[in-house]
Amino acid sequence: MGREVIERYFAAFNAGDTEGMLDCLATDVEHHVNEGQIRVGKVKFAEFCAHMSHCYAENLTDMVVFANDEGTRGAAEYIVNGTYKATDSGLPEAKGQTYRLPAGSFFSLKDGLITRVVTYYNLADWVRQVS
Template sequence: MDATGRRDLIERYITAYNAFDVEGMLATLSADVAFRNFSSGQLTAQSNGKEAFRRLAEQGKALFSEREQTVVSLREEGESTIVDIAYRGRLAVDIPDGPAAGTLIELTGQSEFSFGEGGITRLIDRS
């Protein structure tokens, strides 16, 4: 897949993410997609395969009343595309020992996308 195709898939994924469209997100992924999320260097979530990703995406969807990822920059590194992201989201529920529902969360992070025949094969989020 060329750089334009990879960027189109990333754009479709982020658009679906921002719209809480889990099916749209899944449509960009390969059947064996591997997902990892790191926060402050600690692994906080992971999944292997579309169905496991779906479960995580549905859980994440329920946590927020609104959310938006904005691409700050994008660069190719070998077979991967690295995307610097600005994120903002408003919690829909209270987080135990954490922020309350209605809290606005704003942070920056980085997503690393890898690709294969079936779409996005690996997604690593770091914040």
């Protein structure tokens, strides 16, 4: 059960379907972003997605999803293929640069929903690629 919800979550991400991603999340989801604060709840998650969609166009490839037998924990490793569309606060100026970045996510799951999303990537590598 854990793999399926993670796979639906990432399929929605690649389709640009924020509502589909939200459907995979528990109401009180904890979103741990790389180099950022923990955001709690679907509203904060949706706000984050809107910001990201404004600044970046991304597609995930080479996806490998893992889950424990109990369906309570999962992980995914993938490549982020992106275009930097609009300058994000505190980061280099956006000029349509493209990037390819290995990344990973970790999940906690309960009752078939994602209760925690943790995403990691190498920010220094991303900055190097877009600078």
